[in-house]
Amino acid sequence: MxxxxxxxxxxxxxxxxxxxxxxxxxxxxxxxxxxxxxxxxxxxxxxxxxxxxxxxxxxxxxxxxxxxxxxxxxxxxxxxxxxxxxxxxxxxxxxxxxxxxxxxxxxxxxxxxxxxxDYVYDINKLVTFEGKEFAKERNYLHKFQKLYGHSLGIDVFSKPLSNYADEIYTVLELWAKSQERNDEDAKNENTAIKRAIQHSDELNLSGFILNIDNQPKGFAIYEFLNNDWSISHFEKADSTIERIFLFIKHQSMYYMQKNGSTFANYEQDLGIEGLRQAKLGYHPARFLKKxxxxxx
Structure with missing residues (x-):
């Protein structure tokens, strides 16, 4: 109450x-x-x-x-x-x-x-990458799959998040090292992810671990909502691997669509120019205005 x-x-x-x-x-x-x-x-x-x-x-x-x-x-x-x-x-x-x-x-x-x-994406468009506006993404995705396709593995969460804690923490360390991040924001995000893991039974989160050569290199954590929406909570990866975040986002959209979602909320850009350009680059269908x- x-x-x-x-x-x-x-x-x-x-x-x-x-x-x-x-x-x-x-x-x-x-x-x-x-x-x-x-x-x-x-x-x-x-x-x-x-x-x-x-x-x-x-x-x-x-x-x-x-x-x-x-x-x-x-x-x-x-x-x-x-x-x-x-x-x-x-x-x-x-x-x-x-x-x-x-x-x-x-x-x-x-x-x-x-x-x-909040950025709202049409999930089908980011699964198919059809049309001129996504030509660059199609090309990058093809190159990534060609380079790593033989060694890629997707471990979709079939149990509560806590069962994948070791792999998630490994990726967080890789991400922090590749980004040279050890600031307060990075520490807070790590804590937020740990809180999600600790309460994974109640939070009912979904996602996957991305393995390359049987080693965890990235993950996505998202939530299927009680309608035709999903919301992305965390995406992290070893950013020394070129285009890995594009692949993770594409896979996230695939699994969201598979679950019946039409739209994905990818949250705000906070006015941070690099983040804004990255989010706009995926051509949002619209925004949730505040x-x-x-x-x-």
Whole structure:
């Protein structure tokens, strides 16, 4: 049972069903996805409560760690947002559906937050790579398969994630070494993946290990949602192997499609230019738009 605003509580594994019910009327925004919130809560800073039957979220900004407050739900939105703005000044990561339903004459400044738009891919297009726009990807994928095809192995998760922990940790070490990463962001992501592994029985995640010459070189962890959506949570690999991430993404799309998914949420780019160009390079079908709201 969620506490009532303004009494926030730390997110716990037993909140999963209640949170998923609260967001079920919305498209699958990554910020409100339970697996994402729970696994990335590496320092007990993700907090939740309810206000007028809406889910209220407090979480650290993805880049600055300053607190962000947000809301998702359909009940008494104008009243709920006014209460939040009175108390915290600004709310962010607000889904487009909420912005469309509130009274825009209510002395509000509503601003698109492009850096936090979720990228939505048409899974079939990224499985087939048909058309001129994917000519480069088809060529790269063909070269990768030609070079490594004889030694590739895909170990699809058939058991909880914890059964693949050794292989996942091996890949994380390879990734960190190949990227020369040992910063706080890399450590937090490792912790988030470990939290997902530790609670894999409850989180019901899917994915695979990519082996080359019987050695783990990459992995993908994703989630099949209760509709025609999937969401990507983690993709890591030995980046000294050229085009390995393209192959992993292509395989992820294949298995998402095989499970019946039509769309894949690949989360936001945070305004990081290299990440934005990489995500745009896969030609998103559309975005899940988010907004910030404050008073005049």
């Amino acid at each position: 969620l506490t009532s605003y303004p009494n926030f509580q730390s997110i716990q594994i037993n909140h999963k069903a209640e949170i998923e019910e609260a967001i079920s009327q919305f498209e699958p925004y990554s910020d409100f996805n339970f697996v994402s919130m729970f696994s990335w809560d590496v320092d007990n800073s993700v907090q939740i409560c309810e206000l007028n039957g809406n889910l209220i979220l407090k979480l650290p900004d993805y880049l600055t760690n300053k607190p962000i407050y947000s809301i998702i739900g359909t009940n008494k939105l104008d009243e709920s947002i006014n209460i939040l703005l009175r108390d915290v000044g600004q709310i962010g990561l607000v889904p487009e559906k909420i912005v469309q339903e509130i009274n825009t004459n209510n002395d509000l400044i509503i601003t698109e937050d492009r850096d936090n738009y 907004y910030t709201i404050k008073k005049h």
